[in-house]
Amino acid sequence: MKKGERRKQELLDIAYRMFITRGYENTSIDDIIAEAGIAKGTYYYYFQSKEQTLEEVIGMMIEKEIEAAGSILDSPLPVPQKIVAIIASIRPAPEEQTIEGALMQPENIIMHQKIKRRLIEKVVPLLTKAAEEGVEQGIFSCDNIPERIRMMLVISNEIFDNYSFTDRDIDVFIDITEKILGAKSHSMDFIRQLINAPSV
Amino acid sequence: MKKGERRKQELLDIAYRMFITRGYENTSIDDIIAEAGIAKGTYYYYFQSKEQTLEEVIGMMIEKEIEAAGSILDSPLPVPQKIVAIIASIRPAPEEQTIEGALMQPENIIMHQKIKRRLIEKVVPLLTKAAEEGVEQGIFSCDNIPERIRMMLVISNEIFDNYSFTDRDIDVFIDITEKILGAKSHSMDFIRQLINAPSV
DNA sequence: GACAAAAACCGACTAAAAGTCGAAAATATA
DNA sequence: TATATTTTCGACTTTTAGTCGGTTTTTGTC
Numbered sequence: 001m002k003k004g005e006r007r008k009q010e011l012l013d014i015a016y017r018m019f020i021t022r023g024y025e026n027t028s029i030d031d032i033i034a035e036a037g038i039a040k041g042t043y044y045y046y047f048q049s050k051e052q053t054l055e056e057v058i059g060m061m062i063e064k065e066i067e068a069a070g071s072i073l074d075s076p077l078p079v080p081q082k083i084v085a086i087i088a089s090i091r092p093a094p095e096e097q098t099i100e101g102a103l104m105q106p107e108n109i110i111m112h113q114k115i116k117r118r119l120i121e122k123v124v125p126l127l128t129k130a131a132e133e134g135v136e137q138g139i140f141s142c143d144n145i146p147e148r149i150r151m152m153l154v155i156s157n158e159i160f161d162n163y164s165f166t167d168r169d170i171d172v173f174i175d176i177t178e179k180i181l182g183a184k185s186h187s188m189d190f191i192r193q194l195i196n197a198p199s200v
Numbered sequence: 201m202k203k204g205e206r207r208k209q210e211l212l213d214i215a216y217r218m219f220i221t222r223g224y225e226n227t228s229i230d231d232i233i234a235e236a237g238i239a240k241g242t243y244y245y246y247f248q249s250k251e252q253t254l255e256e257v258i259g260m261m262i263e264k265e266i267e268a269a270g271s272i273l274d275s276p277l278p279v280p281q282k283i284v285a286i287i288a289s290i291r292p293a294p295e296e297q298t299i300e301g302a303l304m305q306p307e308n309i310i311m312h313q314k315i316k317r318r319l320i321e322k323v324v325p326l327l328t329k330a331a332e333e334g335v336e337q338g339i340f341s342c343d344n345i346p347e348r349i350r351m352m353l354v355i356s357n358e359i360f361d362n363y364s365f366t367d368r369d370i371d372v373f374i375d376i377t378e379k380i381l382g383a384k385s386h387s388m389d390f391i392r393q394l395i396n397a398p399s400v
Numbered sequence: 401g402a403c404a405a406a407a408a409c410c411g412a413c414t415a416a417a418a419g420t421c422g423a424a425a426a427t428a429t430a
Numbered sequence: 431t432a433t434a435t436t437t438t439c440g441a442c443t444t445t446t447a448g449t450c451g452g453t454t455t456t457t458g459t460c
Contacts, residue, residue: 147372179379
């Protein structure tokens with residue numbers, strides 16, 4: 001009764017790899033089962049549909065990212081750095097965005113979109129905690145924290161994922177972030193360094 | 201040499217209607233040609249692919265919406281009202297969102313996403329003009345206006361399109377909008393009425 | 401170890417849909 | 431009328447998701 005679990009995981013791994021390399025739409029079930037060396041029927045023994053597979057693959061990705069975000073939350077970083085680090089951590093990992101740039105490609109809108117949605121749902125509570133900490137410390141000053149956090153996430157997603165952003169975008173993002181949370185002006189300028197530096 | 205144009209328009213109209221009612225994914229070429237009473241070959245005489253049809257259908261929609269937005273821009277409304285009215289006007293028309301709610305349904309992510317992208321590109325310049333007017337009048341105070349406008353649009357899209365939003369979302373949206381543009385606090389409270397009232 | 405039940409696996413088959421193509425019909429042009 | 435151009439036709443190909451009845455393998459039980 002354990003073999004099944006292993007097989008399913010194997011299939012999920014293959015699907016994951018293929019989805020992010022060639023894209024969800026460009027990956028056929030036949031591709032997956034060829035790679036796994038199994039028959040159609042076996043595949044459908046483990047999954048109800050291709051879309052359900054996607055759903056589970058995304059679940060896997062999210063889990064990992066949330067885990068990473070959680071450990072940042074528990075770290076001893078200053079609150080603003082924590083928040084920014086968490087936002088940065090939920091950005092698709094390099095291998096997920098660079099391999100043929102599949103994740104952002106137009107043919108992968110669906111996958112990309114689904115990831116974003118589910119990630120936001122999961123991350124809002126974490127960031128809310130961090131922001132509340134900031135309010136207690138007097139660094140931030142605002143109400144309706146979860147709603148504000150969600151809007152921050154929406155902005156950072158759209159700006160940094162979809163468009164080639166400029167320095168002015170960053171300036172505006174920093175300004176807005178400070179104002180959304182009621183932080184002191186320029187207190188989050190450090191974001192600029194984070195963005196400019198690590199793009200190797 | 202005119203019959204072709206009419207036929208193409210006819211097909212675009214049918215495609216438009218079907219895409220927004222049953223969704224892009226759920227509409228087959230066969231559906232479209234059955235409705236039009238023509239053969240496959242004829243369809244492909246006018247369109248290279250299904251996706252190109254979608255692209256052109258979206259083009260049609262955008263055109264109309266931009267036209268409406270443009271006339272708002274030229275109206276004698278106060279600047280803040282102008283901006284909000286334009287943002288409201290680019291929201292999918294009632295017939296586009298309510299018929300089976302197809303536009304927002306998960307199976308229509310692609311279409312929805314494409315519309316949003318292209319609409320933002322087109323609307324940013326218009327709203328930028330309005331906002332600049334506001335700065336000249338001393339109602340707003342900010343730099344990097346196009347970038348700020350884009351972020352406003354991103355927020356309003358995400359919040360109002362995708363989730364069932366709450367009163368707190370609206371409060372936060374108003375607050376953020378004021379701060380993004382550097383408007384006086386509570387100067388944009390009128391947004392609340394617009395949202396609560398006209399949902400008939 | 402025998403054996404039955406459950407789990408895992410197989411692959412030919414179906415169905416739906418996008419897109420192709422060569423030829424026919426309609427229309428314009430000379 | 432003859433010819434060229436535009437428009438239309440529909441059978442055909444290809445690709446892909448998903449089904450199904452049957453077979454093999456694994457597992458628990460006596």
